[in-house]
Amino acid sequence: MKTYQIRDLSTEDLKVTLKDSYEALENFRFQHSSGQLENFKALTNTKREIAKIITILKERELTEKNNNLKK
Numbered sequence: 001m002k003t004y005q006i007r008d009l010s011t012e013d014l015k016v017t018l019k020d021s022y023e024a025l026e027n028f029r030f031q032h033s034s035g036q037l038e039n040f041k042a043l044t045n046t047k048r049e050i051a052k053i054i055t056i057l058k059e060r061e062l063t064e065k066n067n068n069l070k071k
Contacts (some may be wrong), residue, residue: 006052011060018053021046 004009009017025046031037 001047001052003052003056004058013058014053014057018050018057021053023051025050053058 006014006017025043028037028043028046032040032043037043
């Protein structure tokens, strides 16, 4: 998923996507350890997607805090 697509999602949708990505990562790790993983790039891509989602959630949290301080 591209960064602009992630930014378009609501915070609740991001949390659901993050949970799904963690589950996918767990499955990829299990497949890798058992030798069944064929697409090794999927493991890396899932880690990157998780990092993007966490970053955007953190940005939103900090923006909200700054807005509350200004009031």
